[in-house]
Amino acid sequence: MRLAIAEINLQALAHNLAQVRQFAPNSKVMAVLKANAYGHGLVKIAQHLNDADAFAVARIDEALALRAGGLTKPIVLLEGFFHQDDLPILLANNFQTIIHDENQLRALENAKLDAPISCWLKINTGMHRLGVAPTQLNDFYQRLQATNNAKDTINLMTHFSSADDVNDPKTAEQIALFDSLVQGKQQAHCLANSAGIIAWPAGHGEWVRPGLMMYGVSPMLNTSGKDHQLKPVMRLTTKVIAIRDVDAAQGVGYGGSWQSTQPTKLAVVAMGYGDGYPRHAKHGTPVVIAGKRYGIAGNISMDMISVDIGENADGIxxxxxxxxxxxxxxVEEIAQCADTISYELLCNIAPRVSYEYQR
Structure with missing residues (x-):
């Protein structure tokens, strides 16, 4: 009997990509597949995103895995390259690169390449992570146009810091700054991540970059994917491996931090932080057994979790x-119970969890 399973619903994936198109009908879609496609399986997910216009990953090894898996769509490296020796690999595999700092630009200018590489110039409009400063933009742009190692079309990109909060004016400010900086530069623009796609249509541009929303999870504060007509792609399940009787006032699990107020039964389930389930999930965090919710009792162990199923146990x-x-x-609800975010839960699925891809 297999225990921990991540069921991946490929029809839900296709539905969510279609929803991206509904939100941004005039934009091309760069599907973000970094971190093993947010824990869903890099190559398998890419193979079922035929309607995407391009893929985006964080690092070159992810891009190479896609090419090894037979994927031929354009692939954009969101962190760019890290050494001049990477450039021939980018060229040989038709990877597109972000340029976000002086070291990258200088390496590109000094490289000896047989053909030019497609580049995206990233502008820091307020995220303060990657990107050239607004005062550097024209210099970088002109140098990229001048070098024979970059294709003539220099696409322009930025990243939102607070798009998940519709009440925060920061995103509107970033859009306005970006628009003012790129005036007269007619190349393709890419601003919107998942939250930007849903909440900030003024930032859609010629390209959008859906990540979390493609997997059916809300990128917005205090909402679920269902609120945005998205369908969860992952269903994480396991099995009950034991049922235990516990008297009142007995501590359960490491540290005995949970105690029942009355005699009850516990279902011990084969799941823990060794599978990627959050160790800091609170007592009472829900699971579903036979269509009914029950609360976790005690601290999360590496391989097991106890669930309070009540004295009658409902036939479990x-x-x-x-x-x-x-x-x-x-998954948004579980993230709240563990004081974390959905991204972390999905990305933390451990290798020992089995994956089942369902059409």
């Missing part, structure tokens, strides 16, 4: 399926 038995998150139980 060893071998029953337990849903840790999925369509029945939004």
């Amino acid at each position: 038995k060893v071998g029953d399926e337990v849903v840790m998150w999925g369509p029945e139980l939004p």
